Amino acid sequence: MRMRGTLGLQVLAGVLVAASLFPFAWMALSSIKTLRELYTVPPSWIPAAPTLSNYVKVLLESNIPRYFLNSVVIAAGATLIALVFAIPAAYGFARFNFRGKRFWQASILAGQMLPTAAIIVPLFIVLRYLGLLNTYAGLILVYMILTLPLCVWMLVGYLRAIPVELEEAAIIDGASRFVVLRRIVFPLALPGIVAVMVYSFVTAWNEFIFALCFALDSRVKTLPIGLAEFSTEFNTDWGAVMAASMIMTLPIVLMFLVMQRVFVNGLMSGATKG
Amino acid sequence: MNKTRRMILGAAAVAPFARLAAPAVAQTQEIVWWAPNWGQARAEELIRRFQAENTGLRVKLEVTVSDGLQNRVLTALRSGSPPELIDIQSGWNVPYAATGELMPLDEVATQQGIALNDFLPAPLATARHDGRLMGIPYRCESHALIYNKGAYREAGLNPDQPPQTWEAWVDAAKRLTRRTGDGRQAFGMGVCGGGEVGNLMFRCMPLIWMNGGSIISDDLRRAVVNEPAAVEAVDYYCSFFTRHGAAPPSTLQNDGLALRRLFVAGTVAQYQSGQFDIGAIRNENANIEIGVAKLPTPPGKEPRAVLGGWNFVVPRQARNREGAAKLIGFLAKPENMGMYTDTFPARVSAMELPRFRDPILTPFREMLPFARATPPLASWVQIVQLFFDNTQRILLREATPQDAMNDANRAIQRLIDR
Amino acid sequence: MISTPARGAAALRASAQGRRRPDFVARHHGPFFISPALLALIALIGYPLIYTAWLSVTDDRGNYVGFDNFNEILDDRVTALAIRNTIVYVGWSVFFQVLLGTAAAILLNQRFPGRGFVRSALLVPWIVPAIVAATTWAWMMHTEFGIVNYILVEAGAIAEPIGWLTNRDTVMPALIAVNVWKMFPFVALMVLAGLQAVPETLYEAARVDGANLWQEIRFVMLPQLRLVLASVTLILTIWGFNGITIIYTMTRGGPANRSLITPIQIFKQAFEFLRFGEAAALSVMLFAFLALLTLAYLRLFRAASED
Numbered sequence: 001m002r003m004r005g006t007l008g009l010q011v012l013a014g015v016l017v018a019a020s021l022f023p024f025a026w027m028a029l030s031s032i033k034t035l036r037e038l039y040t041v042p043p044s045w046i047p048a049a050p051t052l053s054n055y056v057k058v059l060l061e062s063n064i065p066r067y068f069l070n071s072v073v074i075a076a077g078a079t080l081i082a083l084v085f086a087i088p089a090a091y092g093f094a095r096f097n098f099r100g101k102r103f104w105q106a107s108i109l110a111g112q113m114l115p116t117a118a119i120i121v122p123l124f125i126v127l128r129y130l131g132l133l134n135t136y137a138g139l140i141l142v143y144m145i146l147t148l149p150l151c152v153w154m155l156v157g158y159l160r161a162i163p164v165e166l167e168e169a170a171i172i173d174g175a176s177r178f179v180v181l182r183r184i185v186f187p188l189a190l191p192g193i194v195a196v197m198v199y200s201f202v203t204a205w206n207e208f209i210f211a212l213c214f215a216l217d218s219r220v221k222t223l224p225i226g227l228a229e230f231s232t233e234f235n236t237d238w239g240a241v242m243a244a245s246m247i248m249t250l251p252i253v254l255m256f257l258v259m260q261r262v263f264v265n266g267l268m269s270g271a272t273k274g
Numbered sequence: 275m276n277k278t279r280r281m282i283l284g285a286a287a288v289a290p291f292a293r294l295a296a297p298a299v300a301q302t303q304e305i306v307w308w309a310p311n312w313g314q315a316r317a318e319e320l321i322r323r324f325q326a327e328n329t330g331l332r333v334k335l336e337v338t339v340s341d342g343l344q345n346r347v348l349t350a351l352r353s354g355s356p357p358e359l360i361d362i363q364s365g366w367n368v369p370y371a372a373t374g375e376l377m378p379l380d381e382v383a384t385q386q387g388i389a390l391n392d393f394l395p396a397p398l399a400t401a402r403h404d405g406r407l408m409g410i411p412y413r414c415e416s417h418a419l420i421y422n423k424g425a426y427r428e429a430g431l432n433p434d435q436p437p438q439t440w441e442a443w444v445d446a447a448k449r450l451t452r453r454t455g456d457g458r459q460a461f462g463m464g465v466c467g468g469g470e471v472g473n474l475m476f477r478c479m480p481l482i483w484m485n486g487g488s489i490i491s492d493d494l495r496r497a498v499v500n501e502p503a504a505v506e507a508v509d510y511y512c513s514f515f516t517r518h519g520a521a522p523p524s525t526l527q528n529d530g531l532a533l534r535r536l537f538v539a540g541t542v543a544q545y546q547s548g549q550f551d552i553g554a555i556r557n558e559n560a561n562i563e564i565g566v567a568k569l570p571t572p573p574g575k576e577p578r579a580v581l582g583g584w585n586f587v588v589p590r591q592a593r594n595r596e597g598a599a600k601l602i603g604f605l606a607k608p609e610n611m612g613m614y615t616d617t618f619p620a621r622v623s624a625m626e627l628p629r630f631r632d633p634i635l636t637p638f639r640e641m642l643p644f645a646r647a648t649p650p651l652a653s654w655v656q657i658v659q660l661f662f663d664n665t666q667r668i669l670l671r672e673a674t675p676q677d678a679m680n681d682a683n684r685a686i687q688r689l690i691d692r
Numbered sequence: 693m694i695s696t697p698a699r700g701a702a703a704l705r706a707s708a709q710g711r712r713r714p715d716f717v718a719r720h721h722g723p724f725f726i727s728p729a730l731l732a733l734i735a736l737i738g739y740p741l742i743y744t745a746w747l748s749v750t751d752d753r754g755n756y757v758g759f760d761n762f763n764e765i766l767d768d769r770v771t772a773l774a775i776r777n778t779i780v781y782v783g784w785s786v787f788f789q790v791l792l793g794t795a796a797a798i799l800l801n802q803r804f805p806g807r808g809f810v811r812s813a814l815l816v817p818w819i820v821p822a823i824v825a826a827t828t829w830a831w832m833m834h835t836e837f838g839i840v841n842y843i844l845v846e847a848g849a850i851a852e853p854i855g856w857l858t859n860r861d862t863v864m865p866a867l868i869a870v871n872v873w874k875m876f877p878f879v880a881l882m883v884l885a886g887l888q889a890v891p892e893t894l895y896e897a898a899r900v901d902g903a904n905l906w907q908e909i910r911f912v913m914l915p916q917l918r919l920v921l922a923s924v925t926l927i928l929t930i931w932g933f934n935g936i937t938i939i940y941t942m943t944r945g946g947p948a949n950r951s952l953i954t955p956i957q958i959f960k961q962a963f964e965f966l967r968f969g970e971a972a973a974l975s976v977m978l979f980a981f982l983a984l985l986t987l988a989y990l991r992l993f994r995a996a997s998e999d
Contacts, residue, residue: 009799010805012799013804013810016810019873020813021816023817023820023825023832024817024820027820035557035558036558036559038558039535039558043838045839085729085732086729088729089726089729091725092723092724092726093726098720098723106983109930110979110983111741112982113930113934113983113986114740114975115959116934116959118740118962118971121968122739124353125353125739133355141736148732150927152729153927154920156923157920157923158920161889191888192888194885199878202818202819205819206821208821208823212341212342212346213342213345227824228342229339231340232311232312233310233550234530234550234554241824245820245824252819253815253819254812256815263884263887341823344963348962348963352968370966373966467947468857468943468944469944471944524834524858525858526855526858527835527855527943535837655964655966663948664948666947666948670948672860692764
């Protein structure tokens with residue numbers, strides 16, 4: 001695609017980035033402030049005596065490193081399982097007509113329509129029945145429930161945008177459905193798959209209330225619980241929370257920086273690559 | 275890293291995929307104890323001693339956090355697989371008991387030789403429901419007036435003579451509302467008008483009580499928050515903000531924590547809180563000279579406070595009740611309670627320990643006998659919410675105190691009648 | 693074989709003209725593909741659905757009480773207020789999330805130096821844990837401590853600090869702004885992925901006809917994004933009706949219930965007031981409403997979903 005008004009685009013992008021990062025910059029600055037400087041009236045932007053003590057505390061004196069590992073396993077597991085279920089389901093909805101399709105597609109969303117407050121107790125009972133309380137597998141399943149519906153729905157949209165003719169041609173050439181899925185649909189839908197992957201991972205990464213109730217052991221607890229552990233009944237170690245939030249956020253941003261290359265500019269580049 | 279070590283690490287990482295909590299029957303000797311993160315080190319020490327005394331019993335500590343504690347406790351209670359022992363805020367003892375999911379502890383107290391007559395009456399009252407003992411209090415505290423001595427001097431007040439009457443309190447607040455040396459606006463009083471509803475209740479309810487009023491009658495049958503004594507007290511509390519301009523503009527978003535931070539920043543010079551704030555203030559701003567006093571009263575009246583604290587409870591469906599009873603018996607011993615509590619212990623004899631003798635704690639200690647438990651009603655939290663919503667209307671200047679409290683009274687009466 | 697550019701391009705052009713062939717496989721293939729996901733969801737979420745429905749018609753002791761819980765909660769004066777607030781909050785939030793998110797995605801799909809960085813940076817609001825973001829915003833909007841007031845006063849934009857979260861007229865807009873800030877990157881991500889399916893040939897054709905950027909958006913991108921945008925809107929709406937973190941952290945529904953929304957009311961009924969039956973009743977009503985909304989949506993987009 002030709003460059004169009006590059007400067008204008010950059011200015012626009014700059015404004016958007018500034019608006020997005022403004023609170024984040026405030027958090028980053030807070031994470032290197034001393035306790036005395038965190039709460040002043042009027043507030044101060046730049047710390048007079050920047051300190052890394054919050055990071056030292058988070059990395060060496062808290063459960064954050066262990067919880068980081070737990071979060072990686074759980075978020076990756078949940079993402080993987082959600083995709084394994086979602087891709088075929090989305091393909092089924094996008095490519096075939098069958099009786100009750102609309103009802104079934106709506107019912108995929110059913111779990112999202114109940115507030116967390118309503119499902120937390122029964123879900124606890126289900127997990128206990130399955131013997132999955134306090135396990136990675138339990139949280140992975142719970143997060144799969146959370147993320148699967150969106151994955152299916154969004155992928156239906158992405159798959160429908162892929163011309164069906166490509167698949168027809170392959171089938172006429174004698175390829176099986178699964179070969180078609182793997183060799184044609186998957187590569188063409190890759191941007192969409194990456195988008196829902198990022199979504200699933202981030203959702204599982206940040207979820208608090210289910211993790212709080214279903215993971216009682218520090219071998220399973222996740223990062224958001226680690227953030228809550230910097231608070232006591234009447235106090236919060238805000239500098240540490242901010243430092244831990246940085247440690248939680250930046251790896252995901254970097255991960256996306258690498259992955260965003262799949263978003264090119266249009267289908268042709270995607271099709272020729274696949 | 276050698277191979278074996280890598281394998282062990284690998285196994286440790288994989289272990290959580292399998293069930294960690296083995297089925298009930300396999301570990302009847304295990305006692306699961308949910309204790310908050312800030313007391314973790316002390317809890318671990320107590321567990322070590324307990325296991326040394328009781329060989330064959332094993333306590334598994336599961337750490338809870340303040341955020342979402344109710345969610346976690348209620349989810350466990352309602353789903354039928356709770357731990358053996360839980361630390362809860364005393365205000366939740368009666369509501370939890372009313373769900374029928376807690377175990378009465380009268381017999382445990384007798385059997386374990388817990389001398390209930392050694393407990394302060396107010397904490398014990400937080401654990402009573404329908405005439406039965408539904409928890410064992412271990413920690414209690416009450417608010418006092420915390421003030422900035424330096425600010426007092428600046429405003430020409432005597433830092434060694436904090437206000438004793440309501441009138442003097444307002445006067446002091448008005449004089450402390452001033453431009454400071456560096457030209458910043460400072461305020462005389464921190465009024466709690468936002469955040470968690472309990473924060474306001476802890477600060478406003480004592481004034482209602484001191485003035486001879488209440489939110490509901492002693493027989494728990496009638497809402498009385500629109501009667502003159504209560505309305506006058508609510509009006510007095512709000513007037514720091516609404517009439518005297520002695521509380522900061524942020525009042526409606528300030529909870530207890532925000533008030534402390536405004537105090538630390540030098541923006542408010544007085545506010546009500548408990549001893550847990552003292553260490554934090556010293557930590558965050560060593561330049562502030564902290565004064566603590568008993569809460570001022572209407573002329574000739576006694577001070578009052580809302581009792582805060584924590585209790586141990588045992589869920590009805592706990593699997594190892596016998597172990598729970600033994601652990602409670604151990605934790606309720608004066609020396610253990612004295613070590614475990616964050617503020618004051620609920621037992622009189624434990625109060626003699628040296629750690630409670632710090633002079634700055636004296637006013638807090640003196641307030642304790644005047645502290646009362648909140649009414650033992652299952653719907654108390656909802657009543658407080660109604661009181662809170664309507665007090666916010668006064669602070670928003672949307673309603674007069676009388677009108678707001680009339681509305682609150684009507685809604686509370688409906689709840690009680692239900 | 694099939695992905696040779698020439699053949700692919702031909703196929704693309706065919707589809708771009710909206711010509712679709714009838715279904716070319718047996719009807720039972722659809723159920724075969726969707727059943728694993730459905731079974732997994734039913735296995736895990738079926739019991740919670742039944743449990744909630746049962747809870748909504750029983751009392752604390754598990755006795756059947758008919759519609760008592762429903763009557764009780766509908767009688768509560770707060771309920772109507774919360775529903776009104778919810779509609780305002782969700783309506784404006786979703787509108788701006790989709791608008792801003794789509795605009796950002798179109799921008800991020802253009803070519804300019806530093807695009808990779810901008811794409812990642814824009815995701816930050818959504819990646820930051822909601823509770824941390826909300827607490828940070830609450831402090832930034834604090835009347836005394838807040839950097840927002842400080843900047844505005846210093847810049848001379850306002851004379852006095854504004855009580856963003858304490859003023860009845862600013863609290864909802866402030867919360868909506870935070871919610872939009874938090875979720876527009878998610879929309880941008882989803883739409884950006886959708887834009888990848890727009891064939892280059894369409895842009896080329898448009899340019900041959902002398903289309904400007906706006907016309908490209910209007911006639912090339914938006915038609916292709918229809919289904920993606922519709923799904924995102926529906927899902928954001930459903931989440932909006934169930935999301936509590938931002939408001940609960942920042943105002944707890946105050947001042948004087950000005951920002952109380954239905955999911956917070958449900959949360960309070962259940963975990964603060966311990967009135968689980970009423971919370972379940974309200975949940976069931978919310979569920980019914982959202983289910984109808986979803987079915988209505990599917991009917992509306994029937995053409996797109998069934999061809």
